[in-house]
Amino acid sequence: xxxxxxxxxxxxxxxxxxxxxxxxxxxxxxxxxxxxxxxxxxxxxxxxxxxxxxxxxxxxxxxxxxxxxxxxxxxxxxxxxxxxxxxxxxxxxxxxxxxxxxxxxxxxxxxxxxxxxxxxxxxxxxxxxxxxxxxxxxxxxxxxxxxxxxxxxxxxxxxxxxxxxxxxxxxxxxxxxxxxxxxx
Amino acid sequence: xxxxxxxxxxxxxxxxxxxxxxxxxxxxxxxxxxxxxxxxxxxxxxxxxxxxxxxxxxxxxxxxxxxxxxxxxxxxxxxxxxxxxxxxxxxxxxxxxxxxxxxxxxxxxxxxxxxxxxxxxxxxxxxxxxxxxxxxxxxxxxxxxxxxxxxxxxxxxxxxxxxxxxxxxxxxxxxxxxxxxxxxxxxxxxxxxxxxxxxxxxxxxxxxxxxxxxxxxxxxxxxxxxxxxxxxxxxxxxxxxxxxxxxxxxxxxxxxxxxxxxxxxxxxxxxxxxxxxxxxxxxxxxxxxxxxxxxxxxxxxxxxxxxxxxxxxxxxxxxxxxxxxxxxxxxxxxxxxxxxxxxxxxxxxxxxxxxxxxxxxxxxxx
Ligand code: SF4
Ligand code: SF4
Numbered sequence: 001x002x003x004x005x006x007x008x009x010x011x012x013x014x015x016x017x018x019x020x021x022x023x024x025x026x027x028x029x030x031x032x033x034x035x036x037x038x039x040x041x042x043x044x045x046x047x048x049x050x051x052x053x054x055x056x057x058x059x060x061x062x063x064x065x066x067x068x069x070x071x072x073x074x075x076x077x078x079x080x081x082x083x084x085x086x087x088x089x090x091x092x093x094x095x096x097x098x099x100x101x102x103x104x105x106x107x108x109x110x111x112x113x114x115x116x117x118x119x120x121x122x123x124x125x126x127x128x129x130x131x132x133x134x135x136x137x138x139x140x141x142x143x144x145x146x147x148x149x150x151x152x153x154x155x156x157x158x159x160x161x162x163x164x165x166x167x168x169x170x171x172x173x174x175x176x177x178x179x180x181x182x183x184x
Numbered sequence: 185x186x187x188x189x190x191x192x193x194x195x196x197x198x199x200x201x202x203x204x205x206x207x208x209x210x211x212x213x214x215x216x217x218x219x220x221x222x223x224x225x226x227x228x229x230x231x232x233x234x235x236x237x238x239x240x241x242x243x244x245x246x247x248x249x250x251x252x253x254x255x256x257x258x259x260x261x262x263x264x265x266x267x268x269x270x271x272x273x274x275x276x277x278x279x280x281x282x283x284x285x286x287x288x289x290x291x292x293x294x295x296x297x298x299x300x301x302x303x304x305x306x307x308x309x310x311x312x313x314x315x316x317x318x319x320x321x322x323x324x325x326x327x328x329x330x331x332x333x334x335x336x337x338x339x340x341x342x343x344x345x346x347x348x349x350x351x352x353x354x355x356x357x358x359x360x361x362x363x364x365x366x367x368x369x370x371x372x373x374x375x376x377x378x379x380x381x382x383x384x385x386x387x388x389x390x391x392x393x394x395x396x397x398x399x400x401x402x403x404x405x406x407x408x409x410x411x412x413x414x415x416x417x418x419x420x421x422x423x424x425x426x427x428x429x430x431x432x433x434x435x436x437x438x439x440x441x442x443x444x445x446x447x448x449x450x451x452x453x454x455x456x457x458x459x460x461x462x463x464x465x466x467x468x469x470x471x472x473x474x475x476x477x478x479x480x481x482x483x484x485x486x487x488x489x490x491x492x493x494x495x496x497x498x499x500x501x502x503x504x505x506x507x508x509x510x511x512x513x514x515x516x517x518x519x520x521x522x523x524x525x526x527x528x529x530x531x532x533x534x535x536x537x538x539x540x541x542x543x544x545x546x547x548x549x550x
Contacts, residue, residue, distance in 0.1 A: 004376050008313060017320050027327060031355075033334035054242065054249035079249040079340040084348045084472075093334065 034097040040113040042090035049082035066116035073109040120154035208545035239509040255547035261489035269496040272483035282346035287425040296325040297490035346472030387441035391525040391537040405492020410444035417488040
């Protein structure tokens with residue numbers, strides 16, 4: 001018993017263990033998962049994030065001009081699957097954990113981007129331009145390919161371009177940048 | 185509380201279903217004679233969520249998130265064992281660094297889980313200041329989880345083929361600092377739980393589960409180890425990095441609440457020992473390999489969750505939706521032991537005894 005009285009006494013001397021939040025600062029580690037963000041410059045619209053999201057928090061709506069990707073922050077359970085499986089590293093976690101909001105704002109807490117197709121530099125087919133960084137990464141083994149040029153080409157033109165000049169001659173058909181048909 | 189009179193001096197007292205020990209629904213039908221419980225009927229099923237069926241309608245990656253929600257205190261054990269069962273079925277070889285990271289995560293969760301149970305035990309003994317103090321110490325581990333993984337409960341760290349991300353040196357430094365802060369405070373609490381006369385008077389000799397009964401009922405985890413059974417999946421079939429770290433199985437022969445409390449207290453020390461070894465020995469390298477193809481297969485995986493042995497079974501077909509996913513949780517095995525422990529106990533001890541198996545109703549009923 002003596003030992004616990006001792007502990008109690010120390011607790012009284014050391015003051016409250018809780019942070020004075022919201023009137024003062026509180027413990028906010030920098031890796032804390034607050035919100036999921038999408039980098040609109042990187043997203044290819046492949047739909048992988050939606051495919052792995054167990055919470056059904058992601059939606060992708062496509063039309064002939066492009067697509068709209070939406071994350072409902074209130075549905076998201078911060079499982080980080082979308083960040084892990086996005087092939088373009090377009091998803092990231094924002095450590096802003098201040099998610100308290102009034103009831104009527106519950107459908108407004110969204111992250112939404114509308115991304116348009118651009119014409120292929122060769123044939124004019126509407127397509128998504130890949131980010132320069134990712135193009136450099138993908139074609140790193142192939143010095144004859146200019147990443148800046150290739151990222152503006154659609155899938156078929158990329159294959160042709162690849163075959164035409166590349167000494168390594170690798171077919172890069174694994175990533176599609178042409179508008180994919182909407183799955184049901 | 186409705187009391188129904190039966191023949192003679194025996195009464196039936198309903199206990200529950202709301203908040204018997206923890207905030208989870210269980211319902212006991214106690215047959216009492218005066219103050220003494222003579223028999224118990226357990227009713228469960230209040231939080232059945234049909235999770236095994238849900239799992240058969242989701243793809244393998246979504247199920248990673250789903251299985252983490254089977255239980256809250258051992259959430260990581262479920263996600264971890266699920267990842268292992270898929271890897272076993274599909275023959276995925278996990279990188280060495282991921283094995284160590286998974287071991288680390290599991291032990292951090294175990295420390296937090298045991299401290300939670302111990303805190304609740306203090307609360308049920310009516311020792312509120314010790315409850316608060318234990319929860320305050322547990323908060324150090326919660327801060328560790330938040331700083332390393334970003335979440336406080338469902339860490340979402342495991343994925344099929346390894347871990348979702350890597351931990352850097354800064355994380356390990358923070359963990360080491362936290363352990364330095366944690367250890368002296370924990371030793372103090374350990375001493376209080378083991379020697380405080382008020383706690384000892386309440387828990388010594390209460391909730392007896394003799395060794396023979398423990399074997400007959402097949403109990404697992406700290407409940408089995410508190411009845412002198414030397415069982416631990418981490419030693420029997422080492423998985424992840426458990427084969428490469430040095431730790432002991434904690435057992436006690438007391439068979440009562442006090443023995444189980446001591447097992448949990450000393451397991452925290454063993455977990456800290458494992459965490460320190462992982463920080464020291466963790467190899468560099470990749471943390472995830474990709475799942476490249478899915479084919480018809482089946483597999484089993486088991487692991488030692490804070491409450492005992494968890495078993496997962498999976499049967500896959502050629503699609504990414506599993507044909508069958510089945511799990512057996514530790515509380516399911518320990519549940520029946522309550523019938524033995526409650527027999528001849530005082531009515532006032534019913535909640536305390538229920539807490540001693542560290543019941544996880546939501547994972548039992550999933
Ligand atoms: S997985 Fe990445 S690239 Fe694909 S749609 Fe989602 S955010 Fe865009
Ligand atoms: S973190 Fe998880 S729940 Fe949230 S959007 Fe990504 S996959 Fe969905």
